[in-house]
Amino acid sequence: MAATALSKRKEAKSQKPPPRKKQRNEPPPRKKLRNELPPRKKLRNELPPRKKQKTVSFPAKNPIKDDLISDSDDIDEMVEEHGQLHEDQQHQGSDSGSEMSSDGDDPLADDFLLGSDDGGSVEKGSDLDSDSDESDIEVKARADEEEKVREEEDALEELKLNIKEEPDEFRLLTGEIGTSFRRFHMVMISSYITKELEEEANRPPDLQSLQRRIKEIVRVLSNFKSLRQEGATRKDYVEQLTMDLGSYYGYNEFLIGALVEVICIFNMFPVNELMELIEAFEKPRPICLRTNTLKARRRDLAGVLLNRGVNLDPLSKWSKVGLVVYDSQVPIGATPEYMAGYYMLQSASSFLPVMALAPQEKERIVDMAAAPGGKTTYISAIMKNSGIVYANEMKESRLKSLTANLQRMGVTNTIVCNYDGRELPKALGQNTVDRVLLDAPCSGTGVISKDESVKTSKTLEDIHKCAHLQKELLLAAIDMVDANSKSGGYIVYSTCSIMIPENEAVIDYALRKRDVKLVPCGLDFGRPGFVRFRENRFHPTLEKTRRFYPHVQNMDGFFVAKLKKMSNSKLTPTAPEPSATVEQGSEPIDSVDINSDEGEFQRRSSKESITAESTKITITVSKESYMKKSKESGKLQNGFPEKGKHVPKFTAKYWKERKQQRLSREEIAKAREEKRQTLREDKKKVEGKKRAAKESGGNVK
Numbered sequence: 001m002a003a004t005a006l007s008k009r010k011e012a013k014s015q016k017p018p019p020r021k022k023q024r025n026e027p028p029p030r031k032k033l034r035n036e037l038p039p040r041k042k043l044r045n046e047l048p049p050r051k052k053q054k055t056v057s058f059p060a061k062n063p064i065k066d067d068l069i070s071d072s073d074d075i076d077e078m079v080e081e082h083g084q085l086h087e088d089q090q091h092q093g094s095d096s097g098s099e100m101s102s103d104g105d106d107p108l109a110d111d112f113l114l115g116s117d118d119g120g121s122v123e124k125g126s127d128l129d130s131d132s133d134e135s136d137i138e139v140k141a142r143a144d145e146e147e148k149v150r151e152e153e154d155a156l157e158e159l160k161l162n163i164k165e166e167p168d169e170f171r172l173l174t175g176e177i178g179t180s181f182r183r184f185h186m187v188m189i190s191s192y193i194t195k196e197l198e199e200e201a202n203r204p205p206d207l208q209s210l211q212r213r214i215k216e217i218v219r220v221l222s223n224f225k226s227l228r229q230e231g232a233t234r235k236d237y238v239e240q241l242t243m244d245l246g247s248y249y250g251y252n253e254f255l256i257g258a259l260v261e262v263i264c265i266f267n268m269f270p271v272n273e274l275m276e277l278i279e280a281f282e283k284p285r286p287i288c289l290r291t292n293t294l295k296a297r298r299r300d301l302a303g304v305l306l307n308r309g310v311n312l313d314p315l316s317k318w319s320k321v322g323l324v325v326y327d328s329q330v331p332i333g334a335t336p337e338y339m340a341g342y343y344m345l346q347s348a349s350s351f352l353p354v355m356a357l358a359p360q361e362k363e364r365i366v367d368m369a370a371a372p373g374g375k376t377t378y379i380s381a382i383m384k385n386s387g388i389v390y391a392n393e394m395k396e397s398r399l400k401s402l403t404a405n406l407q408r409m410g411v412t413n414t415i416v417c418n419y420d421g422r423e424l425p426k427a428l429g430q431n432t433v434d435r436v437l438l439d440a441p442c443s444g445t446g447v448i449s450k451d452e453s454v455k456t457s458k459t460l461e462d463i464h465k466c467a468h469l470q471k472e473l474l475l476a477a478i479d480m481v482d483a484n485s486k487s488g489g490y491i492v493y494s495t496c497s498i499m500i501p502e503n504e505a506v507i508d509y510a511l512r513k514r515d516v517k518l519v520p521c522g523l524d525f526g527r528p529g530f531v532r533f534r535e536n537r538f539h540p541t542l543e544k545t546r547r548f549y550p551h552v553q554n555m556d557g558f559f560v561a562k563l564k565k566m567s568n569s570k571l572t573p574t575a576p577e578p579s580a581t582v583e584q585g586s587e588p589i590d591s592v593d594i595n596s597d598e599g600e601f602q603r604r605s606s607k608e609s610i611t612a613e614s615t616k617i618t619i620t621v622s623k624e625s626y627m628k629k630s631k632e633s634g635k636l637q638n639g640f641p642e643k644g645k646h647v648p649k650f651t652a653k654y655w656k657e658r659k660q661q662r663l664s665r666e667e668i669a670k671a672r673e674e675k676r677q678t679l680r681e682d683k684k685k686v687e688g689k690k691r692a693a694k695e696s697g698g699n700v701k
């Protein structure tokens, strides 16, 4: 039946019947909406995308193997290469065989990012196709003209009819017609949304409406000045977006508010990146493994695993020990090679802190929060089991997995400790070790794809608690390091959180409490850390820290900072420090006045930093002057306000301050106008003089 209908339709098309007369109230054919998101962009992955299962014979000419061979085959070389190891077992992909696609399979998610094709586009002029014998140009031209008139007549009707289905972007016509048209459209949209919101209050949210509204709001926020609804502020849009994203993706108000705030208000990313980030959290990251160079070479390991039906590739250019697993016919966490300790399952992001730490042979190194030992075993492998690694873990229950991994991986240079990290300097001594890794306990907001419960369980209180503990742990880490170490004197701090208060704010605190400075992490990818957030101005060298994101590098959200201890003094230096020279690339735009009717970004500048997108500038700030300013302003304590203190987000005070800023803009406009007026008067005077001179036949200069 359907087939007959289809063939009839085809037949009819080939005969090109005259266009069907449009009924007065018939909805027009659906055009591709201009507010539909463009086709989903490929993630800017640093990790390779998912591949189809290869035939798993072990070919003589195996491209993977060839590739591996072209890498260093030599264990020494691999070890010299700072690589690293893993992560928490709770974070390990284990043998779950999760999908490694950067595309993911979530139909809803894909829908969201892809432009909708339903209905297809109506080809211009298709209605005018005709099989009529009348072929002369005049008839066609007349038909054309008539169609145009019909289209114009139907335009408003079309808008009215489509609006329930899909609010379109504002159609910007010019002149009076444009203004009234826009007004009409906006009223329709706002009354539609209002009605939708009223209806939503009485029933569970409709995912399709939410999705459509999110798309529309993101589109407007991306080009607020021209697309905003008259009378609506950025705040209105941002608040609605926060609520809708929370409902659609299942986040609690705090966490989605924090993400939206950072991105839409403080403009740390372009708005559509917010969607990319949230979407990336919905998909699993690739399963990775790290070759244990104490026992195996990567190419040999890859060969054996390929033979077992594991479809894999080298992880990336930046690691000579990592492999990415696309899929596997065997449980990857239970192969004989795994049992024998030839590799560790660990996320790609977990390689980074150890690479930044760059352990040297024969050093004394502390891993302050070590269980289950992913990073400890990597450190030991790089040190070729020489020197001493103190692997500390506070939770007794986690010591078992730590010791098991050390044993399985053949690590022999490690002493396992069971202290609260804050007490470690007392146990191990102050200024006694060469390097410390603090892979800090954190909120886990960078690993939402591994642990969905983070979406609903984390609160502002949790972030405060984490940040507080992290600061104390970091000071203890610094205190253990000997600034006079011949080979070291370094501290690496990392978290799997994307929250500024757990990252930049913690480092900024340490910079003010101890004689340390930030040095490059030695990772030539990742985004620079933020140098400002809300009213906070962090030390400009925070730009040397590195941030990693699922939607950018296809890794877990991660933060890495490397500090160099300058002296063993605990006091903050009183003598002027050597200037900290920072090369700044594009700095994030400061803050956005989300209450502005103009939708213009309000940029503030500080003495320490200058906003200059895509311009390389060098800024020299003495640490002393920075610290003095910090003390004076008293605003540099944290990314989030201290417990019990005012939270600026969407509060009356916050908006009042914003308004005050707007007032000062008005003052600037007034001053400009006065200047223009003076110039106009001057010009008039000159012209008057010229005229007078002309009349009198003289010349005026």
Ligand SMILES: C[S@@+](CC[C@H](N)C(=O)[O-])C[C@H]1O[C@@H](n2cnc3c(N)ncnc32)[C@H](O)[C@@H]1O
Pocket (backbone or CB within 6 Å): 086, 087, 088, 089, 350, 368, 369, 370, 371, 372, 373, 374, 375, 376, 392, 393, 394, 395, 398, 419, 420, 421, 422, 439, 440, 441, 442
């Ligand atoms: C992010 S995990 C560490 C993962 C580990 N570095 C790895 O790569 O396998 C943080 C660890 O810190 C431990 N921890 C929490 N509070 C601590 C404290 N006060 N002192 C030391 N360790 C602590 C947690 O039990 C947890 O095992």
